[in-house]
Amino acid sequence: MPSFADFDRRNYRTVDVPTGYDGWAATYEQTVMDDMDLALLDRVRLNWSGVRRAADLGCGTGRTGAWLRTRGVTHIDGVDLSAGMLARARTRGAHTTLTQGDVRESGLTSGAYDLVISSLIDEHLPDLTPFYAEARRVAAPGAAFVLVSYHPQFMMVTGMPTHYTAESGEPLAISTHLHLLSAHVTAGVAAGWQLTQATEALVDDAWLAIKPKWADLRGHPFTMALVWTLPR
Template sequence: MPTFADFDRRNYNTVDVATGYDGWAPTYERTVLDEMDLGLLARLRVPVWDRVERAADLGCGTGRTGGWLRERGVRRIDGVDVSEGMLELARARGAHTSLRRADVRATGLPEGAYDLVIASLIDEHLPELGPFYTEARRLAAPGGRCVTVSYHPQFMMVTGMPTHYTPEGGAPVAISTHLHMLGEHLTAALAAGWALTEVVEAVVDDAWVRAKPKWAELRGHPFTIAFVWSRDGQS
């Protein structure tokens, strides 16, 4: 299978995930647009957000996803992240019921406790997807769902752009980035016991080009993708 290194055009200095997001935390909210992930969540047919009693927000970051879920009526949200800098911002936002520093592949959260397991824009930092989907399956209650939002592999291959940030007064820094084909998601999730319920994709459109004029040549290319997985196979 191809790796991100086969397509990387930037060759930035690369750091591990915790170090990278600690460094990015002060400017993260100014550089990430809702259309990347929250816009996709809003397009999903399921889950019905206000029926979710308890959610596990894996890779919760600054609490953007948790805040979005709270606004839509999710009652309890437990978040985990490997970056203490991001967790500090999530605590300040106040959307989560609990927050802990942990790996998304070994969260320490209770087994079978969650109607919803959600992870947004984190899988590119995982060398393999199997451990993530297995942990998500462990956390899900009967009838539970898993929602993931990812950078589309086609976008990563076309642009050769790693997840990165630019510290004030410094050079761009890449955060360890891995390429996962769509088939890898299917194989790993199905092996973990998930059934695919829904897929929604976002493309680079006029709104994106207005926000990032340099992306004009990418108009029409897929950008991000959301998967909805079901623990028990219901639609």
Template sequence: MPTFSQFDRRGYTSIDVRTGYGEWSATYERTVEDVMDLALLDRLRSPAWSQVARAADLGCGTGRTGAWLRSRGVVAVDGVDLTPPMLALARRRGAHDRLIEADATDTGLPAASYDLAVSCLMDEHLAELTPLYAEAARLTRPSGLFVLVGYHPHFMMMSGMPTHYRDGTGTPRAITTHLHLISEQVAAGLAAGWSLIEMRENVVDESWLEVKPRWGDFLGHPFTFALVWRREPATDR
């Protein structure tokens, strides 16, 4: 499988996830746009958000996704993140019922307790996808759903742009970035017992250019994607 290092055009100094997001937390809300992920959630035909009693927000960050879920009628949301400063911002936002400092692939949350697991804009930091899909399967009830929104591998390969931010001195820093083809997502989901029921891709369009006017060269290229998975109940064989 290809690696992101083959396509990296920026050459920024790369740092680990916990350190990077700890530094980025001060400006994160001003640099991550809703059109990247929340706009994709809006376009999904499933889940029926208002019918979700409890959701697990994996890699919850500052609480953006949790707040969006609550605004769509999800009754309760528990969040997990690896970075204390991001969790502090999520706590201030107040959208989650419970916030836990833990890895999204090993949350410590109770098994089979959620109707929905959600992961937004974090899978590119995982060297392997299987643990994330397995943890989402462990957390959800039979017939539960898992929604993953991620950076599109096409865009990562075409642009050579890692997940990055500017530190307090204005120096750009990359956060450890891994390239995962869509086929890897499908293989990991199927291996964990999920069935893919929906996929959407977010293409750079005129609305994107209103937010990122310098991205004219990327017009028409897919930038992010969303996958919706259903957990199939166990059957006797």
């Protein structure tokens, strides 16, 4: 399998996930655009208002939790490795509970959730297998697992890691891994999930209005959403 290091064009100094997101927390909301993830969730065909309990793995500042609230989801338990991001999520108030922990060992109750959701986090995991297995562990029969990811094609074409600008002004990469679609399918199927939907966001006019320097990337996919389900 290819490594992101084979494509990295920035060669920024790299920090680990909790260090990076603690450092990014204060400016995260200003740098991550809705077109990257929430716009994809708008395209997912799911009975959001019928969700009783949702597990938000890698909940960050609470953006996904707030989006779920607007869709009628009332119980959302969030888990994130970064104390700084969790502090922002607490201020937002979208989650029922917030816990500091690893998405591969969340500590959430087994079989308790009819929705598991994660957004823009899997590129930080060296292996997808434990992540998909943990999502399966906490999911109830008939549950859905919605995963929004950076598209591997985008990562390979741009050579751009997940990164932010530190207070010092230094650009820092957060440990980034490349996962082909086949890696997602292999890990998901091994955990017992069934892939039921897949959708991609492309660099289009709306995105270029925000990022005009990406004109050469017009038509390329930059994020994707996979929807998995469990049999009842």
